[in-house]
Amino acid sequence: MEPVVTRLSEAHAPHIDPRRPSPRRIDAMTTPPAAASTIVVGAGIVGAATALYLARAGVEVTLIERYEPGAGASGRNAGYISMITRSAGPQLELARLSRKLYPELADELDDFEFRANGALVYYYDEQVPLIEGFVERRRADGLPIDVVDGDRARELCPLLPDEVIGGIHSRSDCYIHPGKLVEALVAAAVKEGARLVIDDAVELQVDSGRCIGIRTATGLLTADTVALTAGSWTAELMTRAGLPFHLLHMRMQMVETAPIDDRFDVAAYGPSLFHEYAFVRELPGYDDDIVLHPLQQIMPEVGLLELICQRADGRLWLGCPIEFVDGPDASPAPTVAGMAQTFGVLGDHVPALQHLAVERTWGGIAPQTGDGLPVISAVPALPGLFVGSGLAYGATVGPASARVLADLVIGREPDIDVAAFRYDRPAITEGMARSATLG
Template sequence: MEVVVVGAGIVGAACAFHAAAAGLGVTVLDRGPVGAGTTSRGEGNILLSDKEPGPELELARLSRDLWDRAGEELGPESLELEAKGGLVVASTPEALGALHAFAARQTAAGVRTEAVEHVGDLEPHSAPGLPGGVHYPEDAQVQPVLAAAALLRAAVRHGARTHTGEAAGAVTGADGRITGVRTADGAVLPADAVVNAAGTWGGEVGRRLGAPVEILPRRGFVLVTEPLPPMIRHKVYSADYVANVASSDEGLETSCVVEGTRAGTILIGASRERVGFDTSMNPAVVATLAAQACRLFPFLRGVHLIRAYRGFRPYCPDHLPVIGPDPRVPGVIHACGHEGAGIGLAPGTGALVTAHLLGRPWRGADPAAHTGLLPDRFLAPGGVPQ
């Protein structure tokens, strides 16, 4: 089987890695370098802590295991894989009660959670007086572009190829099944299947392949401080982050996320707003995020910001990724719409796509266990988008 993966971000690289490891012929098509889109604008989150029990959490648990396996196969340094754990903190007793209820549902679904009475025991530089939180030992982090590049290099070692260009449309046979992908320069890449892993542009790529899916952009900012000695031990975020992730509001939403990196810089997020593909800088968002971070870690008031970057999270209307074969065009498989969770969910997505291609489970991914992510959930009878 020949497979063309459209997109060389973290999800496309993971799809290529697993498909090539399974012995399939793989060509990765992207108009730019590896990880140049949304992958390069993220923090590298591998989170279980922010996901309600359901289809996304199940994919996250699979992915968490596969990240460890990738670290063993490729070397954790090639990914900058760090099992630092997550700490979710509440700012009020009411918020703490809601957080404990949320954690109890996750515990019942198999996630490791630990109630924290004194936040300062885990984060000595945090603000005094915080009522408590929940520690998630399984949360982790990678350096996103390094991880995407490492996965793609491993795919190439398994025989995958890369092709620079832009997908212009599908080539189909008389039965309507995919036989290739036409690029913008007129070349045709032979294919028995095409994986739409185009991130924020997944909606447009789906349309060009004759299988449109509604993928919407949600802009987010991340702030980066000057390098410091180790000051923050975990990925620390406020409890309202979970609600903001699930929200469909169009306006600006911010919730504090703070973590250190191996380079010594501290990353501060996270903002979410629906502004289309507007890439302009918004100083008010930067100021809001900085103020929230300083309330959580007061020492940050004396620390310099060295830059702020922004990008687009690709999301579906129901805030779940769309993963699996599209019934309208045989041979098209979607792997997009992960919003801000694409880094963490990439290995599970790659394994699940490969399982769909093979028609059998692959590395713990069983299509029968992830039907809630299939694209047909958006289609009315007859294949018409709802």
């Protein structure tokens, strides 16, 4: 039986976009059971993995999803597992835990195109003043980094032109197919005994100062604990319960081309990537003029990761332009500005892309916190409620966030220090302006 969407709010309907890559639909219940030990709200990467880890621990789990697994940012992102862009400290430690978990998941789950051959940041003469300081910083942070010449860069990514003089090969980076990952996680969670319910979580249910479940479009579902992993919609559900939760929202956009004959197994990034991270902009030798394409200088409101990666079928994914939007109900559809930067910058830097057929474009709304750190935490003001949200780089840290969240729900000590991810910090309860596109 295919899962049936019990309720689709017209306000959210644009997020069901046939142009995005989507996992196959997974058998689901159309109405929730009366009770569950733990309810997980939102079947993206974090929610699906949380349900899996809880089910494996013997917890009775119900996974609630409004549309279909991966319908939000989890099924719409580029799928990069980026160590090289994580700032030292809690961000990088969380990413390292995910990097440890991904090979295990690749062995256990259905194929989700896990590729562990690293990332290549290619560069030109203009970026040389920045490269030494960047590499020194990343090596000091414990990342396995190689600096390669132009010939080796072209061996790693044959599309690169002769003008590329070198590259930074981050050997611990990898990438995945995000839609296939969500599908595999949900299927594994269901196999372990979790229940998937397609329904609309309308509000948290509170009784005597405790979260006792959720009210859906079709009724009340009670539970001992609720894990809220609803991505950009987390803030809306928290606010309805009287709990402040400040998030920023980003439209992230992608392009898919027709298959090409050349094959490569690294995620390739151009120099625009350096601009998107605060710790890089603070390095000696950094200057906007040496990393930004002229097209970006006239569209400063749009960020660009300047990414090229290849899927198993030979198609290329290009992106990913980033625009801040007012909220989760903004259209995820790609914009003229976003596509102009994608085609203009990548087409200029990598001329081999210029005449490829474009088969699909899509976008998604991703959440980010003001301090660049996710929330993976109990909510002290409302016992029984746990939150895993604000993961702008959710593919990178999704499995680790889910593992930590599951540990917190069952009262097990997490593998890493989670103090920095607590809910009750000013960036979440009071709000703050962003300091960088992706932290």
